[in-house]
Amino acid sequence: MEHQSKLETVLRGAALLLVVVFFMFPIFWIFLMSLQTNETILRVPPSINFEPTLRNYKALITGKLETSAASLEINFLQNLWNSVFLSVASVSLALLLGVPAAYAFARHKFKGSEDIAFTLLSFRFAPPLLVLLPLSLYFQKMGLANTYLGLIWVYQLICLPLILWIVRGYFEDISPDIEYAYRVAGHSWFSTFRKIALPLAGPGIAAAGLLAFIFAWNNFIFALVLASADKQPVTVGALAFITASGIQYGQIAAAIVMSIAPTLALALYAQKYLVEGLSLGAVKG
């Protein structure tokens, strides 16, 4: 590391601060909005001088949205629960299917293996809208429209390729000889996979799972088309705040804060795995 002059240190700090402000300010502003009423939010010019209120959060939790015109029923908590359930279930299923598949692709080069892996990746290339219209017709015929099962299935288009391709790379980084050493010591193929390959690729699997979770959580279009109100996640549910009597900015902000919270908590918790994941290269072949 070269020695830095004082000016350099200051400039570097300023640049970093700028980046942090750029990315964090909108979130900070949303948090402030969530503590205000629509009147104070819409003041011109905007000001941070206001009486904080928990009204917006209360409305979301009780499910009663009081607007100037009328009182509306909203089921934001149901949306939040849908998001949690859909994301967790989709990622779990994708891990269950994707991790063994990634291991197979990494360890066994069979005829057409590259083609199959690439086909799975190609699901990410197509614009979702392209497949959604025919898919919604099929789903209605098959009775999968507006079901959790149907949504979780469609979410595999997002999660499975992501997990497969990231985790495959991690498995490929592990020397097969480590597994061979375990196998000649008297262990079956499956126990080698479970006791050696899985723990060694653990940080990578955690990273891929987290990423897939974020993608699933943020998905909007699949649920908008394929599910109705009671199955929709928060991303779609937030549309309910655009009411006849105006856009409920305060509640939208509170809803955003509440829907960011789980992913943020997960990301902070998984941070150490992500760092470990990056240092996996320390395993020598």
Place this chain on the structure above:
Amino acid sequence: MNDIHLDIQQVDKIYGTAASAVHAVKGLSMVVRRGEIASLLGSSGCGKTSTLRMIAGFEGVSKGTIKLAGRTLNDLHPVKRNVAMAFEGYSLYPPLTISDNIAFALKATKHGAKEIAEKVSAMAEMLEISDILDRYPSSVSGGQQQRASLGRALVRDADLHLLDEPMGQLEPQLRALLRGRIKHYIKENGVTAILVTHDQAEANALSDRIAVMEGGYLQQFDSPEKLKDQPNNLYTGTFVGEPPMNTFSAKIERNDTLVRFILDQGVSLSYNISDFSPNVIDAVLALQHVVVGVRPYAIKRHADGMRATVVANHWLGDQTHIAATLAGHSVILVEHDRATDKVGDDIYINLDPDNIHVFDRDSGAAVSHGADIAR
């Protein structure tokens, strides 16, 4: 001691599909006896590691059979083969300490905790790694990891121990020390071992017999002494030994009393016919062209010998290596005393009939070793 333990018969290994097949091992047959240490020696890509991995079960056998202790291994799962292996790349389990790594395979058996601890500590002492037992593989050196990997294989009570370049990363002094200890341990415990190496000194020091492989073929499988004194063919003759055997291609002539090997530039080696057994003379005369080989330490100076010109003279501390040209060929001599010859000096050398090896130039097969016909 003489019963067949590992029996490899007509084994082939072909990688890839028909279009891009790599034929790594060709028609390999060899038998290793119980309690024997056998080495697979050869340059990179000669098929030695493929052979080892087929025995361990990491690679399928394309053709032929491999039997261990009476059981056919071909379709047996690696788990059920009861072989232990030390890997060239160490392959320790990163999440376990060195001690746990060595104990790992033992824990899958019925050994008690106390017995395992004793075995691990004795093994660590032998391999000089007692001080790092509680550390993790990533925090110790390559040489230490290699010894831990070797310990993990040796500590097991297996039918066969496969050691793939087990001491490649060790410094020379330690390597010399461990060679002795490991050989003693293997013999003491009646272990049968196969060692893969490209280090001849290691193969010579550890093995009862050495299998020289090249191009996927087994060239010769014999004791270190026999490989040196009676190589089957030109490849083994020139591959085994350091510095390598000197070779000269020659034509043959004879009269009533002499047989002459005519080299280039009018130089020839003349011997009395009575120096060789009659069947050697018959066999040599049946060939148009031969290759005459002689080991560097078997070349002696002689006032009436052939003239050679010195091109290099290196004193290695315990022996002198002299490189010279003789009739356009390079020759290397090894002498135990310090030689004073300078570059450009002429020396006179003699190739004793007892020390020359004659090979068929076309097939490479050995014809004679000294006075005797090659078998």
